[in-house]
Structure formats: structure tokens, C-alpha cells
Amino acid sequence: MTDGETLYLVLVILYLLEGAAWVPRGSIALCARSADWALPRLPHRTIGNARGGAVIGFPFLTNATVFIVPQWPVSLSPDGVLFWVAESMELEERPDHPGHFFHFDAIRDVSAHGRNVWLNGESILELTSPNMARQLVEIITHLQTLPRNERAAAIDEFLAKRFDVEAAKSRLRDFYAQTAGLRTSSFVLWLVTLVLVPALAMRLGFERIWIVAIGAVYLATWVTATLWVRLHRKYFPLERLERWGYAIMLGLVPVSGMRAVDLLAKKILHDFHPAAAVAAVAPQNRLKRFLSYLLRDARHPMLPSCPTDDPDARATEAFYRNAMTNRMAKMASSLSFNPDELSALPAATGDIEGEMCCPRCHARYAPEMRVCEDCGGVGLEPAKIKDLAVA
Template sequence: MTEGQALWLLFAALYLLECLAWLPGGMWLLTGPAGGWRLRRVVRSLELRGRRLALISLLPQARLVLSRWRLIPSTEGLVARLDDAPPEVIPWAELAPLAEDALLRLSGRADIVCEDSGAARSWQSRLERWREMDQETRAADFLLHARNSLDTAAVERAAQSLARQTRTLRRMGVLLLAWCFGVISGAYRWLGEGPEVLWLAGGMVLMLWAQAATFWRVARGADSKVRHRFWKTLAIAFLPQHAMRAPDEIGSPLRAHPLAARSLLAESEWLRLCREFWKEARHSAAPGSALEARALEEFFSAQDVPLKELEPVPDRHPGAAAWCPRCMAQFQIKDALCMDCGGLELRAFDSGDRND
């Protein structure tokens, strides 16, 4: 391997590292607008101190972090949920919320990582209020929070605003990517280590400085405060991988639920997500699920989505008499329970539950 090839590999590896982000579990990433907005769940397998690894996207994009409801009040206590882990219930008497940067301490033994320090602080004050309320008032406050986080127009506005703010940074990011891995690599291959390659590399340095100047200006006027703006600008001015991924540093102060991205997603994709969220909340005996289902039901009704559409009847296997509405497994006997889903009652095929 020549020195040039080794350098190319190093740059490629550094760039790929920049495409990864550590985000709190239970978060979703909305990226776009190039190639259409896409919503992705944070990868579940790798976890480090409450954060999970997420691949943002290979091309520089605008990105919005969305979150499912992870803190829900119940009679027994506060229900704290992280992705698929069984929810933890913290009795109200033990609840002692305290925000430390993005970390929100809930009690002596439980904590949860929020989107940022602002989110952690606002949760601290909400939880302090919940602690003093009765369950009925708490549930009403949760439903209000749920309604606010499901504002589809707000998500559309935030995504468009973010796309507008990052437009120049994204274009320059793509240009730098093409310049570094296409133009310079091609010239090196065909012309060898000559003055041409040095000129091209010099051109890239100028582009880095232009990107740094744009970033300094955009970060100052961004909707969401950019922390360590000076140091980030410095990194962009000298390190190509940081310059290419500069749009990632511009975020949004919006806190919303993934289903609120309706107008930005394909309708079929959005409905698939609705079914997933509905199934999980509706057919779960876990604490907090009933209240989550109530909030979702209210949202679907406002969005004109009949619940029947979210509970499809599967194609019947030969000999099957019933199916489990949660895991969709089919059974030959009607009067049984799905043990995989914690003893959930089955639905019979001939019970008149069919959609058609």
C-alpha cells in the first residue's frame, strides 16, 4: 500500500466515524431532505452509558431527533422506559428528579438520558409537579404533553427550517466529500504525487475555511443553541471529516414524537409506524401502556385514522382458528392465550372482527 492509499483509507475511516452518533435509547432520527425525509430508530444493540449508536446517514443531511414517550405517570409510580427493556416503575415517594446536564436522575437507582440539558431541566420541573398531584391530574397533564408532542405542523416547520439553515453547509459537505474521495483520489491515481495533487489539496483547504466561515454564521443564528461553537468551527477549518459533517452540529429545539412526522413521510411508512406504536401500547399489560394507548387513540382520531386500519387481520393459515393481535402468531384453538405476549387473549378468525 502506498502512502497515498493509506492516507485515503484513514480519511475514509475518520469520515465513517463522523457518520455515527450516540443518542439516548428510545430516540428516533429524522434525516433529509435529500432523497426524501427518512425516520429511523436508534440501533438497539450497542449501548454506552445510556446512549446507543446510530448511523446518521452517509451523506451530510439535516437531522432532527424525535422521541417516543419514555416517562409516563401511573398509580403505582413513574414509569420509565428505554426501548424494549422492561419499564421501571419508580414509586412516587422515591422520585427525586434532578437534571445534571442531559442526564435526568429519577431516584437513587434510576436515571434516563434526555435529548439535551434543556429537555432534562424541563422534565425535572414536570416530574416535581407530578409528584405532588393525584393520578387523575397527572394523567391529564401527560395527555396535554402528548398532544403537544404530536403537533404534525410543528415538526414540518422545524424540519423545513433546519433544511433551510443547513442548505449551504450540506452542499459544501457533499462537494468536499466528492473532492476528497473523488477528484483528489483520481488525480493521485492518474498523475501520481505531482504538483497537480498539491494544488487540488490546497483547493480543499480553502473549501474547509469557507465551510468554517459558513458554520460560524449559521450556528450563531440557529434555532437551537450550538454548544462550543468556537471549537467546532476550528475543527471544521482544519479537519475534512468535521467539515463534511458540519450540518450535524445544527439541531432543533423541537421535542416531538416520531408519529408527528406524518407530512414528511410516505403515507404507507407512517401507517406502518402507527400500527407498530399502537400494537405495543394497546396490547401490553405493562404499567403506563393504557395511558399511552389513550393518547395515541386521541391522536389517530384527530388524524382521521380509524383504529380498524391499525389492527389488520392477518392472512389466515390453513387450520388456524385465531391469531394474537400483538405478535400476529396464529393458533389452531380459539379459546387460548398467547403466552409469548404475557397471556394475551386471542382473536378468532370467524368472530366478525374482519376488516372487510
């Protein structure tokens, strides 16, 4: 293999790596081909660790990008905030949460510093983006200003916005419309760097075209970086430090500019619950499967559902999970699904007499078993014998 071929191979590998997205635990990736179609994918330990995993979308499609949608990181109730949620995007494990509980009247100050949320003078939580940290501070501050008897309605209103499928669809369509120029510029950069320059180098020799080649590559790179900065200022006006840090990287590293749209896409849906984001773009069969699991997980969460025995903390966790479950069920109904059918136990296989089933993960057990150890001790229920004839 010649030096030129080795360099080209390195560029292709770097491009593929740029197309991979790091997805933190508790988040879901939407590998989109357009504003109306995407596949939901979860991080996997095969190419990850305890904090997250890599997900690869469709790097060779010009309209493709990867959206990352994190779960909400706290439980809210009229009494306080618990820095923990029982919800788990993944069947096998739940992401780490601090587990601290604060009554609203015990919160003296709360603020966002970058991705970190500070409460009563201490850094209490690091989130996936500064925008999400500000959202958390805003809702806590808002609930503090309300009388206790008005907070439940405010929490429900907050959840209604997070489960607004039409708003998620509108956000995606606007994003694709606004980033059309950036995607075109990134494609031109890809075409020049990985197709035209190598083709001319093979035909004429790189020593004859290197000045023009480098000039063309960096012209396309700087145009892409300029368009990206404008869009970042539009979507994230307060994140100046991040904007110029990424702008320098995009201006110096052409391969990063080829996937510049991904740097915007990974945070554009942080206002929504993963279920609403999936409902906006996923195929019907994938959506049904995902909603079925989330409803089962909400109604029968992995144990422990709360990290402390504090009754107020446990009440806050239960209040928020019930409010979220109700909103998720309403969303499912609006999409022509029956939420009770989605979360129902499957029919018995008939292989085991007195078969038991986990209502969360649907694992099958012998009749003498009482709990599902994989789900932390969730109580088992009898499988639906009556559905055998239908099956």
C-alpha cells in the same frame, strides 16, 4: 494498491462511517432525503448491541441527513412520576428504564446536569441529550406547582404538543432552510477533498499540489465549522461545552465537516413523539405500518407493563399510557386513519382451526395456546374468522 489509493480508500470509508448514526434503544431514526421525505428505521443488533445500533442514511445525497427521535422516558400522572414507560419502539425488546416512582410531594428538588437528571440529590436518569433532560425537569417542576386536579389537563396539553404533526413539519422545513448554507459548505468540502484534490493529484502529482490542496481543504473545513457553530448557538444556546467540543473536531477533521448537518439533525426533533415525526415525513405505507404497531403496543403493551407492584406506580403507568394512546389515536384520525382498524386483529389464515392471535405482534398460535411468550405473556385472542371471505 499505491499509498495514494490506500489513503483515498480510507477517506471514503471514514466518510461512510460519518454518515452512520448511532440510534439508542427506544429511539427511531428518520433517514431523510428532504424536509418532506424520510424513511423510519430502527436500530438493529446486527450492527449494534443492547444499548443501540447503527443506521446508515443516504450519505451521497447533499440534502440527506439522519434525524433521531427518542421516546419520552417517564410516565406522568396527577400523583407522581414513574421513570419507566411501557411503550416499546421495537417489537422484540424494550429499552432499559430505572423504574423508580416518586410522588410529587416527595420530590424535594429536580435538576438537569448535562444529559443527567438529578432528583433529591441523586442522579436518576441519563437521557439522549441535555435538551431532553431540561424538558423533563421543566414538566416535573411545572406539574409540582399545580393542584392535583389540574395536572391531568397539563399532561394532556404536554402530550398534545408532542403529537403535533404540523409543528414537526414546520420544524423540519425551518431546519432545512436554516441549514442550506451549511449543507452547501459541507458539499464543497466533500467535492474538494474527495473529487478535486484526488483528480489533480493523479494528473499533476501530489508533491506539486499538496500545499494548495491542504489549504483548500482546511479553508472549506473552517468555513463549515463556523457555520455549524452559528446554527448550534441558534438551536441549542445553552449547550456551550458541546458546541465548542464539536467545533474543534469539525475544524480539525475534514471528514466530520462533510456530515456536519447530522450533528444538529440528531437532536432537532427531541420535542416530538416518534409517531409525530414519522407522520411529518414518511411515505404513507411506512407511516401506516408504524402507527399500526405503536397503537397495538400501546393498547396491549409487552409485559410487564410496570416494573413494580406499587399500586401508585402501576396507576401512573396506566394513566400515562392511556393518555398517550388517546393522543396517538387523535393524531391518527387527523391523518385520515381509523385507529381501531390500525390496531385490529388480522384475518385468520384458515390454516389452523380455532386460530389464536397475539393482539400486539400478530403472531399466530394453535387454539390451545393462551399467551404470547414473545410479548411477555400478552393474552391471545381469537383470529377474525369473519374476515375470511373478504380476504
